[in-house]
Amino acid sequence: MLGSVIHRCFAKLYTWGASASSLGHEKTVTTTSINLPKLLEIPEPISKCVLGPNHSALISESGNLYTFGSGSNGKLGHDNEDRLQTPTKIESLAKLELKIKDVAIGAHHTVILTTDGEVWTMGFGGELAGGFIRSLFSQKGGGLGHGDYKDKFVPTVILQLKEHEDIVQISAGTYHSMALGASGSLYVWGKGEMGVLGTGRSKTYLNPTKNSFFEYFINQGIKAKKISTCGYSNMVLMDNGKLLVWGWNEVGQLALGNYVRADMYDTERSPIEPNFFMDMNLKDFELGEECSIFLTEDDKVYYAGIRLHREPIELRVPEGAKIKKIFACKKAGGYLTEDGRVYSLGNLFAGKYMEEDVELRLWKVKSEAFHDLVVEDIGGASQNHYCFLR
Incomplete structure (x- = not known):
């Protein structure tokens, strides 16, 4: 464990991808994309990077939160709607001496988890432009959880969660959010279209609401271990190794197999276990916009x-390789081995930086793509990617 901490201290953050903003x-004016990992200049060491389609966030090792990208609806948390090209520290959180444990990026909002177990949100509150006509075709609602439709331009604590219990994990989708309580309760809120809240209904909740499905598991002595949301899709890994999924499954990212539905859209409104994994136990997963990656307890990887x-x-x-991490971006997914090699199904780089491994039927990233440095971590979203190199 000490070795991994030392490695991360010396590792630096690089980003690349299709959306330079x-x-x-x-x-x-000529920069539309960044093709190779580029060192991100930041005033302090970074412990976590979360990239989104329109905005992104970083957590420093000291617990500060930096945001950048589109500031529409206040989702960067700087009390304005300015677009920021480079990471900028949220001073309001620093002045309160709050230490940030995690951050989740939705398409239009940001969810923050402090080391004290509090959840703070900012960005789009859910009020629709377009008046009555648009309201006929779409629900109002956003992922902020404050009981109204108002945008928040600075981080604002969700009082209802603060009063109930400490939160240990968070996630954010297009217009909804989730939080995992220390008790094992799963709280959901936001726009409920297409069953993204996993309640069996398409109802919108403006305040955090317990998903009763997971209360049943708590009574059986089983708790959620990991939660994740991407767009309109959701996954939860239970501590008994079982996977539950719900929401949008249009391209098969929920791993539910090939079957015909009567619905207009391919969605699941309640948590369901994929048949494929019923005889397996998982120890990790990663969910991307159009693909997902799974790691079983016997170290097999599925896509x-x-x-x-x-x-x-x-x-x-x-043969003989050990998996260090799995990752899923928009279309590409794969794994990082303990010796620093990156393998993927789908391209992370232009062809000259990818080498086909005929035996594995996968792409292996050439070391020159990473400037011949050691890869400590890798991930991304929305055709944007990051890596920690040392």
């Missing part, structure tokens, strides 16, 4: 999504 670098793989397929692992 969400990558944290100064943008020029699902992009319409081609609605039924999960196994990704081969080099």
Whole structure:
């Protein structure tokens, strides 16, 4: 454990991808994308990077929160709607001496978890532009959880959660959010269209509401271990190794297999266990916009999504290699081995930086793509990517 901490202290954050505005670098009139990992200049060491389609966030090792990208609806938390090209510390949180444990990026809002177990949110509150006509076709509602439709331009604590229990995990989707309590309760809120809240209904909740499905598991002595939301899709890994999924499954990212539904959209409104994993126990997963990656307890890796793989397929692992981390971006997913090699199904870089491993039927990233440095961590979202290199 000590070795991994030392490695992270010396590792630096690099970003690259298709949306330069969400990558944290100064943008020029000719810059539309960044093709290779580029060092992100930040005044202090970073422990976590979360990239989004329009805005992104970083947590420093000292617990400060930095945001950048589009500031519409106040989702950057700086009391304005300015677009910020480079990471900027949220001073209001620093002045309150709050230490940030985690951050989740939705399409239009931001969710923050402090080390004290409090949840703070900012951004789009849910009020729709377009008046009565638009309201006929779409629900109002956003992922802030304050009981109203108002935008928040600075981080604002969710009092209802603060009064009930400490929160240990958070996640954010397009217009909804989730939080996992220390007791194992799963709180959901936001726009409920397409069953994204997992309550079996499409109802919108403006305040955090317990998902009763998970209360049943708590009574059985089973708790959620990891929660994740991406867009309109949701996954929860239970501490008994079982996976539950719900929400949007249009490209098969929920790993539910090939079956015909009568619904207009391919969605699940209540948590369901994929048949494929019923005889397996998982120890980790990563959910992307159009694909997902799963790691079993016996270290097998599976990939699902992009319409081609609605039924999960196994990704081969080099003989003797140990998996350090799995990752899922928009379409590409794969794993990082303990020796620092990155393998993926789908391209992370232009062809000259990817080498096809015929035996594995995967792409291996050439070391020159990472400037011949050691990869400590890798991930991303929305065709944007990050890595920690040392």
